[in-house]
Amino acid sequence: MRRFKCTIQYDGTGYSGYQVQPNGVTIQEVVEKTLARMHKHPVKVIGSGRTDARVHAQGQVIHFDTELAIAPDSMVKALNTLLPDDIRVRDCKEVASDFEARYDVVGKEYRYFVRRTEDAFRRHQSVLIPYALDLDVMRQAMTYLVGTHDFSSFCVAKTETDNRIRTIYEAELIEYGEELIFRFKGSGFLYNQIRIMVGTLFDVGRGRFAATDIKKMLAAKDRNVAGVTAPPHGLYLWEVFYPESKKGI
Amino acid sequence: MRRFKCTIQYDGTGYSGYQVQPNGVTIQEVVEKTLARMHKHPVKVIGSGRTDARVHAQGQVIHFDTELAIAPDSMVKALNTLLPDDIRVRDCKEVASDFEARYDVVGKEYRYFVRRTEDAFRRHQSVLIPYALDLDVMRQAMTYLVGTHDFSSFCVAKTETDNRIRTIYEAELIEYGEELIFRFKGSGFLYNQIRIMVGTLFDVGRGRFAATDIKKMLAAKDRNVAGVTAPPHGLYLWEVFYPESKKGI
Known part of the structure; x- marks a missing residue:
């Protein structure tokens, strides 16, 4: 075999x-x-x-x-x-x-695609956010997500794992044509973690939360303090990382 | 009203x-x-x-x-x-x-999208051509389509219009990332004209026709001498042009 x-x-x-x-x-x-x-x-x-x-x-x-x-x-x-x-x-x-x-698996990268305007061809591949977003404030908020944290506030409350500590290596917000791309690279992610982080960042971008509220949310370890779960169809599992020793033969 | x-x-x-x-x-x-x-x-x-x-x-x-x-x-x-x-x-x-x-209408632009590699997200939006194409020869062939010609060889044989003379103002083959885009701007196009021109250009690109065969095809005024009709899902009506005098009020 x-x-x-x-x-x-x-x-x-x-x-x-x-x-x-x-x-x-x-x-x-x-x-x-x-x-x-x-x-x-x-x-x-x-x-x-x-x-x-x-x-x-x-x-x-x-x-x-x-x-x-x-x-x-x-x-x-x-x-x-x-x-x-x-x-x-x-x-x-x-x-x-x-x-x-x-x-x-030693790491994963996810990307979340948001479009700013109506587009028939991207309807299943990105999420339409027609309202204004403050990208600078969102980028500031993303810096607080980077690092090793207990992400209990950013996963489904009934998540069955005991260990909700994860490490985010990189978090980036890219403007690409008419779209925005949220890029997260980390050790691993909890159930719905990316979608809850992105949903919360939408609220930061429209002024419902301050960037520094992210720090308070992490400290609270309570799903109820973070924002809504962003829709699934903007999310892509982009890349999965393995140790060098596990390369193909 | x-x-x-x-x-x-x-x-x-x-x-x-x-x-x-x-x-x-x-x-x-x-x-x-x-x-x-x-x-x-x-x-x-x-x-x-x-x-x-x-x-x-x-x-x-x-x-x-x-x-x-x-x-x-x-x-x-x-x-x-x-x-x-x-x-x-x-x-x-x-x-x-x-x-x-x-x-x-005084003119129309159509674009035809071809992808060179498998892509789950572009399956309905571009046509997969996995074989090698000689782009230089295809570009040469496209120059013979530009201008005012009788396009009888490049429309459905039973096309009901008597006048099959049309003018192509611009024909361009663009490389865009993993894709190729055929761009045609003209006075108007006959039924299936773009798809037959593109299908014929595929055959030119793989060496089944010479670039100069396009001239002979135009002269023959016979649908049977041109190539196959390319699939519909690569084709986009890109823009429709109207006279300045018909601008909005």
Whole structure:
């Protein structure tokens, strides 16, 4: 058996998220069914982590084991022929048999896209914010999110993990044409963390919170003190990072 | 009664083209139903011309008459609230009562988008051409299309108009990131003309035709000598031009 690591891109619009669940079609399910068709038996796919319904990915990472005598490049072509066109395989590498797409993650980058004007073509790919935003104040607020903090105020209250301490390495607000892009790179993120941070930053940008309120919110460790959860369809899992030692063979 | 000229943008993916027809939902039909809802009576909408099923528009122009006491800017907001989010109104102006969105057209620009690599997000908005293309040869071929010609070889054989002479003012092939954009500006275009020209240029780019074959194709006035019709979903009606005298009041 060989282990393959694939980087996949998907438009999450038509899916109930990444992970297999009882109701709705998921990314994992579609990829597993496609691999089962190729292999003539079930193939288990492990992803770097979940993405919610309508959330997109440019660089989700998965791994699976195969006994097929196929080169990684040919696996890319075979999968792209069989998968629906809203899920694309960008890259495939053979990795050591101890590579784990989920447990070996050392960091992730997410991007959140906001458009300032109506656009029929971007309706599922960015969130329309028609009101004025003070970008300088938002950038100031983002500096308080960078670093190692308890992010209890910025995750779903019922999050099942005990440890809500995470590290954000980089937080940046980019103006790109008619759009704004929030870029967050960190050790890992809690459930809905990016969407709650972005929703709170919208409120900072329109003057409902001061930039320094972010510091108070972090200290409070209470979901009720932060802003609303921004909609899913602006969010992209952009890149997943692994240690150098886990590079392909 | 006042006459309004609106510039609309649409993602043609879910529509059977612009013009009302017995089967399938069309752009014109959806806009007319929305205006009827606002006006409490039927409102006739005239477009600058048709677009095919799955063809997009960045700047389709329409006109209609209204007795509502509403400012053009408020019309934009009202329509964007009521229309589905794959049809957006970009601009609305009051024009003289003799303005005709269809008959006053003096030129149109179309763009055709081609992507070179797999992309889940561009699947309905550009056409994937994975094989190598010789852009220099294609650009050479495009120079022969510019000017006033009989385009019988580059329109659907059963095209009902007698006059197949049209003028192309500009033809350009732009490299934009991972994509190629064919840009054509002309007096007007015959049914499927852009898609047949682009399909033929694909064949030039892969060496099936020489650039100078375009001259022979124009001279033949026979649809059978040109290349295939390129798929609809790469095509955008980009801009419609009217005389200065027909500017908004």
